[in-house]
Amino acid sequence: MSRLRGAATALALILAPIFVPTGAPAQVSDEVVKVGVLTDLSGPYADFAGPGSVAAARMAAEDHGGRVLGKPIEVIGGDHQNKPDVGAALARRWIDTDRVDMVIDMPNSAVALAVQQVGRERNRIIVNTSAASTEITGRQCSPVGFHWVLDSYALTSGITRAVMGQGGKSWYYLTVDYEGGYAQERGSEAVVNALGGKVMGRARHPLNTADFSSFLLQAQSSRAQVVALANAGTDTVNAIKQAGEFGLTKQGQRLVGFFVNITDIKALGLPTAQGVVSVDAWYWDQDEETRAFAKRFAERHKGLMPTQYQAGVYSGVRHWLKAVEAAGTDEAMAVAAKMRALPVNDVFAKNGQVRADGRHVHDVHLVEVKRPEESKGPWDLYRVVATIPGEQAFRPLAEGGCPLVKP
Structure with missing residues (x-):
């Protein structure tokens, strides 16, 4: 129980929902579409992921208009403490109790693989942006699992x-x-x-x-x-x-x-x-679009430039939201099919493609x-x-x- 209580206290950086009017009919499982950014908030990976990943996810929600299929988008953040059991327990709590629809980030491959298994069991989209193991899209691949930025x-x-x-x-x-x-x-x-x-x-x-x-x-x-x-x-x-x-x-x-x-x-x-x-995979000074994104990010995140993994969180959330719109539902298997079918075109990647194994292929x-x-x-x-x-x-x-x- 102490471990679960520790996981519960790791629910940090809960960000308020963002509301923008829309007339789209609701086709979602409850009244909020919720994104969980599971990351390292204070350990060795906090600088390249961490609070910056939560900020990037919030930017993606805002840039989508704050709503999807007529429902508000909410972004929450939590700390997996670089422990697979803590990460898996927190992901289960998010999905079972807090009705999280998608979990993203997961620096630390052991945590990422544990959370991907939770997503497979609970039928929830898991997008790994910061982990490196190729097993995520290899022998332990999942129909609702994706690997977005770089792998080993x-x-x-x-x-x-x-x-x-x-x-x-x-x-x-x-x-x-x-x-x-x-x-x-x-x-x-x-x-x-x-x-x-x-x-x-x-x-x-x-x-x-x-x-x-x-x-x-x-x-x-x-x-x-x-x-x-x-x-x-x-x-x-x-x-x-x-x-x-x-x-x-x-x-x-x-x-x-x-x-x-x-x-x-x-x-x-x-x-x-x-x-x-x-x-x-991504550098802030590539072109005018990346520089503009980096400036917006820096204004929100202590004047820091985004890392490739934080830009990847933005891209993963944006693509998932587009897939939810295209599927007309937040049901994981339907959304996963659209994520694989739609090209990835945003500030992170141009004409990126998502393969059958969940690997996002980009330059x-x-x-x-x-x-x-x-x-x-x-x-x-x-x-x-x-x-x-x-x-x-x-x-x-x-x-x-x-x-x-x-x-």
Whole structure:
């Protein structure tokens, strides 16, 4: 019972419903269409998801007009505390008691997989935006489950190929000790082996590690050309900062981050992070539309630019609301069919497609952190090196093992 009470207290950032008049008839299960943003509000993933994800979801509700099928849209937020049991319990409470119609975000793959199972059992749409495991659309795929932004395949395969093409043949992995980290490591290692490279070693570290010195010493002594960070959030920030203190890059090793976000680079500063290579699905400074969205977001969220995952929450909520309108109901299976049928066209993606396994396929970008003298402003942090088409960035449909995909 204490765990359930803890999950209940995690119901935070409850945002008021947004009302805009409309004449559409109601075809929904109750008097409110409710979105639950299940995220990390205060832990290692709070900066790239967290309260900013809740803000992005609210923007999506407002931009849809505040109502869908004649009913008001309400957005609530809750903290899964990076614990699968807490996340699953909170999702069940939201669905069974609070009548939540869709759950989105879920940084932390173990939490995401647990919540996707709840959605399958309860027939509710689950949209994972911030988790990395390809199992979400692989063997554990769900008819009402979706993966919206990046996964471990997209995070690792393109960047590994690019770095190997530039001469990085030997690799050492510094990996967070849970499924999201393992998946990143596996995806990159498969490419290294396929292209004739060599894995020099690996080290596993606990989530939310403050001191990486012993792990970095192992990476340094391996003499690998590339040290790859298969982690995220504050773990990535701490690892990059301490790698600089150990002089890894000065000694010729290249630092690659599989799950780097713009908030990480901002926290580190360009003198420390310059030259780090990563993959990003969305960058605020791409064009006039993204810059306008980023400005609106910053006005709501402490002056911060949105991360790719927060922009993905906006996109996932918008697409779900469009699908509810198109289906004429909020019933999960009917809405899921429309989500797969409709193209994704918004500030996050152009002509994105949702496959049978629930994978949203869209272009992604290979980016490199700028040198301090190249930056023209406080958030001018990336140089886009290349754009990888979605059909190349994501795992082929036939290779995932999703039971929903017919041979």
